[in-house]
Amino acid sequence: MKKTHMETKMIHNEQAGHNETGSLTTPIYQTSTFSFASAQEGARRFAGEEQGYIYSRLGNPTVAQFEERMAALEGGGKGLAFASGMAAVSAVLIALTKAGDHIVCSNGLYGCTYGLLKMMEEKYGITHDFCSMETEEELKQTITNRTACIFVETPINPTMKVIDLEMVSRTASLSRIPVVVDNTFCTPYLQRPLELGCDVVVHSATKYIGGHGDVVAGVVVGSHSFMEKLASSQQKDIGGILSPFDAWLLIRGMKTMHLRMDRHSANASEIAARLIRHPRVKHVYYPGFADDRQTAIVQNQMKTGGGVIAFELNGGREEAEQFINRLNLIKIAVSLGDAETLIQHPATMTHAVVPEEQRNAMGIHESLIRISVGLEAVDDIWYDLYQSLSED
Numbered sequence: 001m002k003k004t005h006m007e008t009k010m011i012h013n014e015q016a017g018h019n020e021t022g023s024l025t026t027p028i029y030q031t032s033t034f035s036f037a038s039a040q041e042g043a044r045r046f047a048g049e050e051q052g053y054i055y056s057r058l059g060n061p062t063v064a065q066f067e068e069r070m071a072a073l074e075g076g077g078k079g080l081a082f083a084s085g086m087a088a089v090s091a092v093l094i095a096l097t098k099a100g101d102h103i104v105c106s107n108g109l110y111g112c113t114y115g116l117l118k119m120m121e122e123k124y125g126i127t128h129d130f131c132s133m134e135t136e137e138e139l140k141q142t143i144t145n146r147t148a149c150i151f152v153e154t155p156i157n158p159t160m161k162v163i164d165l166e167m168v169s170r171t172a173s174l175s176r177i178p179v180v181v182d183n184t185f186c187t188p189y190l191q192r193p194l195e196l197g198c199d200v201v202v203h204s205a206t207k208y209i210g211g212h213g214d215v216v217a218g219v220v221v222g223s224h225s226f227m228e229k230l231a232s233s234q235q236k237d238i239g240g241i242l243s244p245f246d247a248w249l250l251i252r253g254m255k256t257m258h259l260r261m262d263r264h265s266a267n268a269s270e271i272a273a274r275l276i277r278h279p280r281v282k283h284v285y286y287p288g289f290a291d292d293r294q295t296a297i298v299q300n301q302m303k304t305g306g307g308v309i310a311f312e313l314n315g316g317r318e319e320a321e322q323f324i325n326r327l328n329l330i331k332i333a334v335s336l337g338d339a340e341t342l343i344q345h346p347a348t349m350t351h352a353v354v355p356e357e358q359r360n361a362m363g364i365h366e367s368l369i370r371i372s373v374g375l376e377a378v379d380d381i382w383y384d385l386y387q388s389l390s391e392d
């Protein structure tokens with residue numbers, strides 16, 4: 001079989017046939033339903049005896065294009081798109097657990113994933129434990145006989161610590177526990193968890209996949225059998241589906257994902273290096289900057305360090321807020337992966353839902369600031385940071 005490079009797969013879908021008109025870009029099938037040629041055809045489609053579209057909550061050709069591309073990029077059997085990253089995360093966690101189960105998660109999670117786990121615990125008695133996953137022993141000790149899945153973010157938002165996915169998948173497979181990876185910060189261009197032995201990948205496609213800050217979306221990729229289950233339960237009966245137009249925006253964004261990720265990463269590593277040298281900066285957290293162990297993991301599983309940096313200034317919340325308020329070019333906003341450089345204060349914004357004690361245990365102190373480094377000229381980004389650092 002011809003081995004097509006990742007960059008080419010982002011632009012072409014080998015599976016897609018020639019469409020009726022020869023339209024170069026994917027048409028937007030803005031339709032809620034699909035008509036059948038006969039009653040029998042409708043019956044065959046409902047029975048699963050014949051391929052074909054029925055109703056857009058169950059499948060739509062524009063959305064399917066996006067799903068196929070994501071499955072090809074991540075190297076999975078099938079992809080499913082959702083209305084948001086959280087719709088994707090919740091679909092997977094609901095699919096993998098039942099009342100009384102246990103989830104092991106990385107010691108740091110997207111704030112709303114944390115909120116979802118809390119809700120699952122309160123309503124269904126599905127408990128969870130955080131684990132730094134620095135060693136195999138530590139992970140083994142956190143796994144119980146009720147553990148139904150392991151949920152990992154790497155790099156962890158917003159502390160930017162990385163977790164060795166090969167170690168996690170190897171350890172989990174001893175107890176046959178599926179490993180779910182939130183790959184939002186990397187995209188498949190930088191990191192492919194399924195190739196490292198993990199079972200399911202979820203993304204907030206809102207971020208680098210869309211890449212232009214104009215769509216909220218999510219996607220899941222996994223084995224064909226797991227994804228079929230997800231389609232027939234979570235997608236069909238919970239119904240947090242993606243709209244055809246949003247799928248079209250994602251397909252469009254995806255075509256430049258490799259160029260954008262290279263530039264985000266180059267800008268971010270340069271900004272991280274300049275921040276470290278500034279006397280007002282206490283710590284910089286960027287994948288590969290921490291220690292030799294973290295660097296080895298980054299080299300093994302990531303193409304580059306990506307576009308997000310976290311750092312701490314000397315001082316606390318007040319100093320962090322003053323610094324943020326003095327910026328001009330850089331926008332104060334949550335989200336990440338856009339062309340514009342965005343800055344936010346995790347302790348009071350994205351991770352405000354996490355109780356203070358837990359936040360501190362995760363390393364989300366009030367002095368911590370997160371930047372999603374954009375695609376602007378690196379000197380302009382630096383100038384804005386520098387002028388704010390230089391004022392008192």
Ligand SMILES: *Cc1c(COP(=O)(O)O)cnc(C)c1O
Pocket residue numbers: 084085086087089110112113153157182184185203204205206207216217218335
């Ligand atoms: C943004 C984000 C999510 C949630 O995605 P939405 O598209 O906002 O619902 C989940 N995980 C990570 C790591 C994120 O950055």
